[in-house]
Amino acid sequence: MSDILKQLFESFLEAKEINYKLKDDVYTIHFEKPYDAIFGEKAKCTFNKDKEKDGEIKLIGHGSFMISKIISEYSDKPLLVGLKIKPKQKGIIAVQDKIDELQEKEKNGYIATYKVSEEKIQLRWLTVRLEVQAALQKEIQAMTLLYHDSLDPIVNKDELLDVNYEKLSQVKLDIKKEITCAQKILEKYLAHDLKKKQEYHAEFIKTETKLKDEHYQQLMREADMIVQRAVQKIEDTRSAALKARSFEKMYERGAEKKKEEKKLKEREKEVVGEKELLRKELLNEIDQIKHIKFKAKTEFLSIGILEVEMFIIAYSNGKTYKYIPELQVLEKH
C-alpha cells in the first residue's frame, strides 16, 4: 500500500508541477501558491520511518495530513479525461508474445495461420463512486470502467497506473449523451452484483421478520399458558369447594376460591396487558425491519475518452481475438 502512496504523492507533485527533490528517501519540497498556504512553503518528508526526525523530517503515510488532503482532493474532484496511451512497443512486436502464447493454444496438431490487424479505438472512460446501503452494511467503492461497443467493460485495471499517457489533441465529447450511455452501461454491469446484494438484504429482512414473528408467537404461547394455568387453578379450587364434606368447609373453600379468582383475574389482566405491550413492540420492530430500504447510489467522478491501440488476431479456424497490450486485455470473439 505504501508503494501506491508513494506513487500517489509523486504523481501529485508532478501533476501540480511542484518542485521537489528526493534524496535518501527524503523529499525536499518547495510549495507555491495555493499549496504553500496548506502545507507550508518548505517541507521535508519521508515514507521511511527510520528517516523521520522530530520537527525536521515529517513521516507521511496513510492518515497523515498531506496524504489525506491529496486523497480527499482527488477522490472528490470531477475530471474530464481525453487521453491516449503511448504504446511502449510498436506494431507486431507489441503483440508477438501474446501471439506465441495463443499459437500453443490454437494449433491443436495442425499449423494455425492467422492475420493480425491493428486499429486505434477510443474507449469510453468512466470513474464512479458506488455507495450501497443495505440492512446491515454500507459499502463505498470507487471503480474505473472502460467500455466500447466491441468489447466487454474493462473494470479497475491496475495497468492504467503504469502506462504512458498523452493528451488527445482533439476530443469531441457530447457530455449529455455520454452520461446517458454511461448510465446504461453501468446499470447493466452492476445488475448482477446489485441483485445479489439486494437478495441478501431481502433475505436478511425475511429472516429477521420470521425470527421476530417466531419470537412473538413464542411469547404469545407463553402468555396463553399462564392464563390457562390460572383458569385451571380456579377450576381446581371450585371443584375442591364443591367436594367439601361440610357446609363450613364449602363456605371456606368458596371464599378461598373467590380470593384466588380475584388474584388470578388480576394476573390475567396483567398478562394480557404485557401481551398487548409486547405485541405492539414486536410488531413495531417487524415494521421497522421491513422498512429498511436497499439503496444504491453512483456518483460520476470522471468521464471521457482513452485512445488505445488494439490488435485483432484472426485465426484461420475462425476464432478471433482482440488484444490491447497496454492494458493486458484479451477477448475472444
Add this chain to the structure above:
Amino acid sequence: MEFLTNEEGFLRLQKDKLWASPSEVVVSLLANKANSLENVKELLGEQNYKDKIQMLQHQKAATLKVLNEFTHRALLADEVGLGKTIEAGMILKEYIVRKLASKILILTPATLTLQWQEELRSKFDEDFFANKPEDWDMHDKIIASIDTAKTERNAKLICSQNWDLLVVDEAHKLKNKQTLNYKFVKKIPKQRFLMLTATPLQNNIFELWNMLDLLHPGFLGTSKQFKDQYIRDNKGLEVQHGDELRKKLGRIMIRTLRKHTNIKFVDRKIETILLDYTSEQLKWYQDVLIFVKKQYVSLNKEEKKSVESSSEDSEEIISQVELKQKAREYQSKGILGFRLIMLTRQISSSFRTGVKALERYSQDIDEEMQQKEIQNLVMRGKQFLEDQKTDMLIKLIKKAKTKVIVFTTFLESQKNLLIDLAMQNISAIGFNGTMNLQEKEAAINLFRNDVQVLVCTDSGSEGRNLQFAYIIVNYDLPWNPMRVEQRIGRVHRIGQEHDVHIINLAFNDTVEAYILNRLYEKIDLFKTAVGDMDTILAELKTTKSFETMLFESFITADTDKEAKQNVDKVAEQLKDAKNETEKIKSFDEKIFGELHIGDNHE
C-alpha cells in the same frame, strides 16, 4: 439505482476547456485506489494516532477483523486493561478516514463521558460534543450518557436521525431486554454498531444472548433456539456444544484475555506519607474549612455567577468541558459553590496555593465582613514559612536518583514546586494543559533525556505515555479515583518494565487524609488493576461526580464524626461496586474459561 452524474460540473469543465492532464488522471486513480475499503490490510487512520498510543498487536488484529470479517457489528469484550476504548477509537477513526461514518453517537455511563471525550481528542484528534442535549442537533459527533440520552425529549431527537456508527460502552448494562436502556438502544437507527464491555457475562449466558441480539438481531437465533442448542441447564450457567458456540461468537465478538497477549503487567508499590501540621498551621486549615462551610451554606441564587466569569479556575482543572459540567452540577449553588470545592482542595495542596486561591476568591465577595475574614486568613497563611510537604518531596527526589513524576492538580502548586526544585539544584520541567503541542513534545523529550523531574498537572498528562519513568509522587490527591488511576496509568501501562512506585503526600487531620485512609485504602485503589476503575465507577449507582459526593460529605456534616461517617458511606458504595465487579469477573472466568474466545487472536 440513483445516479449523481455531475453533468453540470462536466459541462463547465468542457466549456472552460479544463481537460485533466495525464498526471492528474493518475493521481485520481491512485487516490481512489488508496481510499478503497475492499479487504483492508492497512489502517488508514494509523498515522493520526501512532505517536499517541502504543498500538498493540491484538488491537490491530481486532480492528482489521471488525473491518474485514464482521458485518460492521461487533462486541469488543477484551479483558480489562487491554485497551478496548483504543480498539473502538481505531475502528471509529478508520470509518471516519474512509468516509464511511460521519454521524457518530457514543453512549456511555455518566461517569465516563468526559473520559471518552478526552481520549478521542487527545489520541485520535476527534472532537466529540459532550455537552447540552439542546445542542445535539447541531453536531454530528456526540458523546452522551445513556441516561441523559434516553429521556423522552432526547430520545426523540436521537431516534429521528440515522447514525452511521453507534458505540455503546459498558454494554453489559444492556443485558436485560425489558429495561428502558435496552429498548432505547434498540430503537436508534444505526448502520454500524460497536458494543464494549469487559464483562460480557454477568449472571447467566442468556444475558449474553440479549446483548448479541441487540447488536445483531437474529444472529444467535431466537432465545429458545439458543437455549435448546447451547445451554445445558435452566439457569444458563452451563454451556454445551462449546466449539460451535465459540465459532459463532468469534464472528461477532472480540475477546482477548491478558494471558493470550504475553503482555507483562508489573506490580504497584504504594507508600503514603502523612505529615503533621504545626498547631498554627492546623488551626489555619480548620479555620479555612469553617469559612468554606459558612460560605457554602450562605450561597444563594443572587450570588450565582456564570461559568465564563471564573476562567482562573479553568486552568487548574481538567478542561473547559469539565468545568462547564461541574458548573452545571453546581447550578443550585452557582459557580462560587464549585470554587469552594476547589478552594478546599487548594489549601490541601500547599499553603501558597491555598493563599492565592483565597485572594482570588475574595475578589468575588462584596460583603465587608467576609472580606475581612478572608484577608485575615490570607495574612495568617502568608506567615507560614515552613513547607513540610515540599521538604519531604525534595528528600524523596534526592533519594530516588532516578526519574520522578510529581503530580499536582494546580498550576500554582506546579509553579511553586518548579522554583523550589530549581533552588535545590534538581533538574525539573513543568508540563500542563496550557502548553501547546510543540512545548509539550519538547518537555517530554527533555524529561526523557536530560531532566530528573517532571512536575505535571492532570490535564497536561492526559493521553501521554511516560512509562520510561516508574516513580510517581502525588503531591496532592485527586478526589476522583479515576484521576488517580489516570495518573498511575501514565507509567503503569503496557511496556513498563519496573514495578511502579506510588508515593502519596498528605497532612494528617485533613480532608485528603480522610480520603486516603478511609476511602482509597478501603477499596485498595492504588492497587486496583489497570482499567478496573472504569468498571467499578460504572457500577456505582450515582448521578453525581465523585468529587461532589465527597465535598458534600464534608460540607453537610455538623461534626467531624459525622463527616467521617459520610465519607465511610461513600466508601461503602465504592466497595459494593468493587465487590460487584469481582463477582461478575469470577462468573465470566468460569464460562469464557471454557469457551476461549480469545483463541481468535492467537
